[in-house]
Amino acid sequence: xxxxxxxxxxLITVTGKKLTVTCSQNxxxxxxxxxxxxxxxxLRQIYYSMNxxxxxxxxxxxxxxxxxxxxxxxxxxxxxPSPNQTSLYFCxxxxxxxxxxxxFGPGTRLLVL
Amino acid sequence: QKEVxxxxxxxxxxxxxxxxxxxxxxxxxxxxxxxxxxxxxxxxELLMYTYSSGNKEDGRFTAQVDKSSKYIxxxxxxxxxxxxxxxxxxxxxxxxTGKLIFGQGTTLQVxx
Numbered sequence: 001x002x003x004x005x006x007x008x009x010x011l012i013t014v015t016g017k018k019l020t021v022t023c024s025q026n027x028x029x030x031x032x033x034x035x036x037x038x039x040x041x042x043l044r045q046i047y048y049s050m051n052x053x054x055x056x057x058x059x060x061x062x063x064x065x066x067x068x069x070x071x072x073x074x075x076x077x078x079x080x081p082s083p084n085q086t087s088l089y090f091c092x093x094x095x096x097x098x099x100x101x102x103x104f105g106p107g108t109r110l111l112v113l
Numbered sequence: 114q115k116e117v118x119x120x121x122x123x124x125x126x127x128x129x130x131x132x133x134x135x136x137x138x139x140x141x142x143x144x145x146x147x148x149x150x151x152x153x154x155x156x157x158e159l160l161m162y163t164y165s166s167g168n169k170e171d172g173r174f175t176a177q178v179d180k181s182s183k184y185i186x187x188x189x190x191x192x193x194x195x196x197x198x199x200x201x202x203x204x205x206x207x208x209x210t211g212k213l214i215f216g217q218g219t220t221l222q223v224x225x
Binding site for chain 1: 119121159162201212215
């Protein structure tokens with residue numbers, strides 16, 4: 001089954017404790033992205049990657065890191081989480097050709113205390 | 114000012130009604146326009162994809178783009194309770210860059 005998976009789905013942590021949210025896709029997509037979704041603000045892109053070892057900042061990259069060492073994986077790293085990073089996070093992937101169809105993962109709900 | 118503006122609603126309609134959802138945008142470079150549907154506790158899924166101005170129809174859904182007014186719409190005919198969801202518009206300036214700008218989403222409830 002074609003899908004984007006994220007882990008963990010729910011996470012409660014404390015300020016300053018490094019965490020990683022994993023994202024994996026099995027569709028051989030070139031593009032992968034991370035978004036955060038907040039009430040009243042919609043989906044905002046954090047980082048995106050056009051291929052292995054190629055990443056670029058989205059609209060709200062501060063406080064986040066990403067890496068793309070393999071085509072299928074695109075982890076999101078919060079080196080020192082803060083309460084303002086409490087949000088719902090989505091990973092997405094898409095092909096480099098054809099229509100701009102982004103396939104979204106199920107989401108990771110993060111609470112930073 | 115946000116690049117993409119979308120009324121968050123909520124919008125409540127009776128079953129069978131025609132629903133009109135809209136977004137306005139400020140960046141004239143946007144050429145690719147999408148509508149995503151997001152059910153509660155799920156990730157968004159693509160509903161419609163259009164390029165430049167004009168209409169595109171898919172079953173009960175019609176997407177409309179008016180680039181001169183910087184305005185896009187999604188119409189849902191014969192709305193069903195299963196259409197109850199949040200609808201997000203999204204757009205980009207170049208094809209397949211992986212970079213999309215989303216509206217904040219409109220919450221729709223279709224009552225039986």
